[in-house]
Amino acid sequence: MEMTDGAVEDGPSSFNQSSVTNGSTCVPVDRSADIFFMAVHGLVFLVGLPLNGFILAFFFCRGHRRAPGSLAVYLKNLAVADFWLCLCLPLRMANYNRRYATIHLLNCNLGASVLFLNVYASIVFTGYIAIIRYLKVVQPLGTHILQRVMASHLVSTVTWGFLLGVTSAFTSSFLKQKSSPSSNLVECQGLSSVLYEIVYACSTILFLTVLVFLLFCYYNISRRVSLAQRGQPPSSCSTKLAKSRRKMLALVSVFCFCFVPYHLLLLPKHYLWSCSWGKFFYYATEISIMMSVLNVCLDPLIYFYLCKRFR
Numbered sequence: 001m002e003m004t005d006g007a008v009e010d011g012p013s014s015f016n017q018s019s020v021t022n023g024s025t026c027v028p029v030d031r032s033a034d035i036f037f038m039a040v041h042g043l044v045f046l047v048g049l050p051l052n053g054f055i056l057a058f059f060f061c062r063g064h065r066r067a068p069g070s071l072a073v074y075l076k077n078l079a080v081a082d083f084w085l086c087l088c089l090p091l092r093m094a095n096y097n098r099r100y101a102t103i104h105l106l107n108c109n110l111g112a113s114v115l116f117l118n119v120y121a122s123i124v125f126t127g128y129i130a131i132i133r134y135l136k137v138v139q140p141l142g143t144h145i146l147q148r149v150m151a152s153h154l155v156s157t158v159t160w161g162f163l164l165g166v167t168s169a170f171t172s173s174f175l176k177q178k179s180s181p182s183s184n185l186v187e188c189q190g191l192s193s194v195l196y197e198i199v200y201a202c203s204t205i206l207f208l209t210v211l212v213f214l215l216f217c218y219y220n221i222s223r224r225v226s227l228a229q230r231g232q233p234p235s236s237c238s239t240k241l242a243k244s245r246r247k248m249l250a251l252v253s254v255f256c257f258c259f260v261p262y263h264l265l266l267l268p269k270h271y272l273w274s275c276s277w278g279k280f281f282y283y284a285t286e287i288s289i290m291m292s293v294l295n296v297c298l299d300p301l302i303y304f305y306l307c308k309r310f311r
Contacts, residue, residue, distance in 0.1 A: 048296035070152035081121035127210035258295040262288035
């Protein structure tokens with residue numbers, strides 16, 4: 001879960017001026033590219049905030065005219081997560097200015113944890129959307145309990161409660177520390193605690209579970225399309241299956257582009273970080289986080305593609 005330090009930066013690799021590992025001082029990393037990362041995050045904020053604000057206004061103002069389905073419920077919660085993720089970006093951009101330790105501490109104590117909450121909310125609700133799309137193929141009559149609107153509201157509430165609980169516990173672990181603000185405070189402290197290790201393991205398992213299920217859904221839908229089209233002329237059934245496969249492919253593609261690079265980096269960075277690898281891990285982490293926050297601009301494409309109300 002190393003989205004909890006230095007503006008979702010990293011544990012050991014969050015070293016601004018210098019870091020100490022095994023008693024030796026690391027050479028400072030050249031951070032001249034920070035202005036580029038700041039600009040990209042600023043652009044994502046300027047595009048993502050009004051875009052997700054419009055989507056929320058559509059769901060809450062116009063969407064009430066029709067009874068929402070389970071898919072619309074999960075899309076609405078995904079839009080909420082993306083909107084709050086956009087609101088976290090200004091603090092992350094401010095954290096690139098390394099002269100103000102107070103901003104860094106505020107980011108560690110609040111900003112990074114809130115960002116973690118909404119990133120993983122996006123991951124989980126993407127998984128729920130995949131479930132509904134898959135059930136629509138295997139049970140088109142909508143008889144499964146997970147396809148009921150009441151069940152989707154209940155699942156969404158439990159999900160937010162769980163993620164808020166984890167985030168609150170992690171934030172409190174930062175607030176209890178006695179770190180004094182200084183210009184040399186360059187990483188969030190306490191990332192080697194037992195709580196951090198537990199959250200790190202759980203968030204990784206959560207991500208892998210959603211990823212495996214997305215791939216499973218796409219594989220099974222593709223298999224059904226192949227079976228329906230094998231030696232048969234095109235039919236309405238095979239056409240609908242092919243359309244469902246394209247929708248699932250769009251969902252899987254956005255998910256993999258935004259979240260796979262960051263999580264692929266977590267394991268080696270967590271266990272293999274050293275001064276010699278510092279520069280690589282710093283830039284690799286920043287690029288992967290940049291790809292993760294792009295999710296707030298790509299998800300609206302999913303809304304348009306999956307929800308008929310947007311067309």
